[in-house]
Amino acid sequence: MRRTLYAKWLVWMYMMMAVAPVLAQRFPHLSLQRFYDNVGDDRPQRLLRSPDGGLILAGNTVMPDSAGTQCANVWVLKVDTTGERLWEQEITLTGCEELRDIAVTPDSGLLFIGVTNSLIPHEEKGDPAYWGDVLIGKMDAEGTVEWLQSYGGSHLDQAFALVQGIYREYLIVGGTHSRDGDIQGGYGSSDIWALKVDNRGQPRHSQPIGGSYDEWGLGTALCLNGDYLISGQSHATGRSPLPVSPYPDGMLLRMTQSGQVVWRQHFPSEGGSRLSAVCETPNGYIRVAGDREVPGEGRNFWWMELDEHGYVRQDHIYPGGNEERLTRLTLCPDGGTIFAGYSRFRGQMDPDVRGGDDFWLLRTDARGQLIWRQTFGGPLDERAADVLVYRPGVYYALGEKYNHFTREDRHDRDFWLLRIEEYPPDSIQAGIFVRARENRIPRETPTRFRAQYRYGDRFLWDFGDGTQSTEPEPLKSYRLSGMYEVRLTVFAGETCQQTVSLEQELEVW
Template sequence: MKFQTFFVACALVLSGSALAQTPAKQWDRTLGGSGEERLAGMQPTRDGGSILVGASQSGISGDKTQAHLGGDDAWVVKVDALGRKQWDRTLGGTRYDGATSVQQTADGGYIVAAYSDSPVSDDKTQASQGGVDYWIIKLDAQGTSQWDRTIGGDADDTPISVQQTADGGYVLAGNSSSATSGDKSQASRGRSDYWVVKLDSQGNKQWDRTLGGSRIDAFTSLQPTPDGGYLLGGYSQSDVSGDKTQPSLGGYDFWLVKLDAQGLKQWDRVLGGSENDYLQGLQLTADGGALLAGSSYSGASGDKSQPNLGGRDFWLVKLNAQGTKQWDHAYGTYQEDYLTSLTLSTDGGCLFGSSDFSTYHATKLDAQGAKQWEQTLRADGGYTQLTRVSATSDGGYLLAGMSTDGAVNDKSEPSRGGELYGDYWVVKLAPAVLANHSAKAPAELRVYPNPARSSFTVQLALNMPPSGLQLHLVDAVGRKVLRHALTAASVQVPTDTLPAGLYWLRVSGPQGYQATQRIVLE
């Protein structure tokens, strides 16, 4: 099985395992109302800010400007580059609704994956299919709803991930226990299955696929692949049955499934040890492989090469372009360590977030899986749960979750309310500085303006001759859309024929030289 390059942000690989100083906290923000707020999804936005989604029980109070609609509501919050709230939207019907995932769309708006058991009411324009359904909402750039769709079967269907696809449509993936009914065209395989739904640009269903074995299969992560297909990850209790072609290794295992562009299964892969292993994060890497991250109770057994460090460990597995395991590493302590989220970094490594329900914990690894730094952020011993981490365009990181604590330790703002989950809590970490480099060392590649409109300029560092260098611009689905030879230390590149959106700029040359920058075209 072969992955191709997708996120070119990882193209610049550090040689060795250079140590870096632990980054400082730049700012933190508490966002909520007088009731409970639970953050589930977060994504940086092209203006340097971020978009946050989750569930809320609050009425108009604190940061919440719209009335409570019933049960739980989906709550969407847009913040700027300093975490300051720009707008918020409450979305829901008369029963229980909440958002799980969000992505900024090519038109500057947002696609929100939510769940709902509400009938037609308030923001919900279509009837429940039965139990909990996928509820998909398209917002414009100001957070105004443009359309919504309810998609489901006769039982519970909960979306976990939404992504915009190259054709302008959307792919949704989550968990389903529904039989063939409603929008679900295939029978249940077991107690819980992966369920993937492809929509067009207006939210109309094009196809759906049910994937699973005879027992519990829990979806957690999806990535579109450059061939137009999809890589899905989660964890499975099933033995060989249904769509699962490899036996269980013990308890729950990591389970990967590759689909083609029409949603047909191409292959599946089981990875695990003799005990329970839970995949929580999946990213495609610039070398054509994949990085898998989760939690593990297994000792050295099966695919796990290292002994258990105590209770639940963090477990990372790197696959190469052929899908063969290159390495795996266990990280942790004698305590229960719960990995919640994974993001790639622009230096070829990654950062994973974890939580012990009282702290945020971030661990940075280089491209070979060696630990570079750790950062722990504490409140005051109440409930604090990290749910998402993401790299930012300046080389820093966002950590987002929820906390019941007031202004104490690393939390600088008071609680808005809520005794069980509290408020959204967002923390920005500054870019780390490599210990063997000066903080003022010149960048080897400068791109400006960024965002750009009709053109941008690429400027090389003074010690980088342009001989033999090539520039490639890669769009959000991994397609090379522009190629340009660099014939001088400063070159202007026209982009007026390219659509607006997020791109990766890659410069490569002799002796394996490569450098990568993220750029936004407006």
């Protein structure tokens, strides 16, 4: 078994060397990581850059209530670029409040949205586990809560995504089961709900969008011309009475400022799919990402680039382990994209072994070609929530990780902040050291070779006699006399490497 794994690893190495001219552009280096613990399980959602250059970490902390039911409170922190806390705010009301998205306002404050079962001014109907209205709240630049609002009907209504429009209004996208209260009309058992509010949280426009069954809006983005994009999932191919799909399909629509749907596209998959994040590029193309079920392979990470009319230009699927989940995509200054997500099992192209859910980042160039992919994890669950481009080549990522800050016998989920910096291949600074006087060694004598490098995590030696090694400091003996060229390849990340040779051929006598 070990010999088989070693052979597969060598095959992977040679594959990476074969595509090096295309892929070996930059590699990621983890330069900082910090953890943030509240009393309960902490579930991050969003990461923002504040106007003064700090970082906003937003999510929820989950604790059992008096009845023993898990209940969430909104938790928002501000930290500096080294991860030091500047302030934090936890919102505790009579019930459960869950933050889903957050945005910086023109006055440097924060507008956040989610779901609440505390601020409900009407009677909710149905299973108590599905009670809730859309939550909207505002904090000032120091984290002080200025106001809280809720909107909805008598069934479950919740918000998932938020974007600021061109007239300082905000579009909130989510889902509704209601047909009363603040929701007028409806199409299926649940519909996409597009709610537009002003900077005081007062409604300007409310519109359900749906088909014949369940639809959910999961992501939204503002277009250059002021239109909105809404991504999500749908069981139906259009408005009732069109047919119902047995599995939810990824769905994307474009909507004008007045709420008119310009076009709507569905992307069916045999086992179901969803599109959870979307953005528009500076040239007007649309990038949308999510995950889709592939029979026999599990759930794979999936992203597309479309033109302004919703027609596919690029379609990419990245097979990994059994379950891949996309949580966020962000445009990079060079026209590329960085994606964040998590995987239940490790992908075939990564030789490291971890466990549970693992946090991953994936970086592509403007043409959609892979630049690098990096996974972070341990024996328990780690999940990515968001990724932020702080400046070209410097990224901050936010996720969750199991730790035990309170007691050694108790493991909690905590916010996990990482800073990742991109470097070109020559930053690896690979070199070879060998214990040989004047580059001469006797045959059948073990000789120590040592890899020298600034950055690197894997190694491939070619000793010139048909033998290789993947150790950083292998012990090697030659059977035959002669002149040999010794080469070393140092790998940094999954797609970047630097190859060097001894300045002179090694003489074996």
